[in-house]
Amino acid sequence: MTTSTPWQQRLATGTEDIQDEVVTLYRQSRSSRAFLPTMIWGTLQTEEYATVILRQVVEFLGVPDDVPAGVAKRMERQGVLYDGEHEYEVVLGEQALYTNVGGAKVMRGQLERLLREIELPSLKLGILPATAETDVIPMPGFNMYDGTLASYELVSTGVDITDPAELALHVKAFEAISRAAVYGDDAKLLISEALTRWSGGS
Incomplete structure (x- = not known):
């Protein structure tokens, strides 16, 4: 099943209530996957970036x-x-390291955090290089929770998918993206290169 709810409805009382729902969802889901091509995953955002x-x-x-x-x-x-x-x-798209959210100071703090957190035992963090060839067509970012829910944040609405056949395609897409991503030292290198850019280096 696919359901969509306009953001103005979901955010009718502001941002706190929906963030509280997400807190509950993350606590209940033991295993999650996320692909974000152009921004930093919310669970790794600094306070300044999130603001x-x-x-x-x-x-x-x-x-x-x-x-x-x-x-x-x-x-x-x-x-x-x-x-x-x-x-x-x-998996973050390399573009996520360069999308200007809040200016150079905010971006430096955010990328420094990625370099610290990439070693967390709970986290497998990859970067999809801008020039990487993948086995899937370009697509918007999505989150998956325990393989039972996939969610998208579109311009005007939030979309939730629970149909098993559709979820299987999301797993297949994520695995293809993951194969094209880089991890470990290679991911750190891409983050460090972006940090140099935001620090004004050449």
């Missing part, structure tokens, strides 16, 4: 402004990275 993102959401959609509360919930959800009970496979 810019949620501020943009509030201003773009015209929903109630509770950004500090929404950011606090997003930071709370990051506890799943450290509790030893969850596993995450995440």
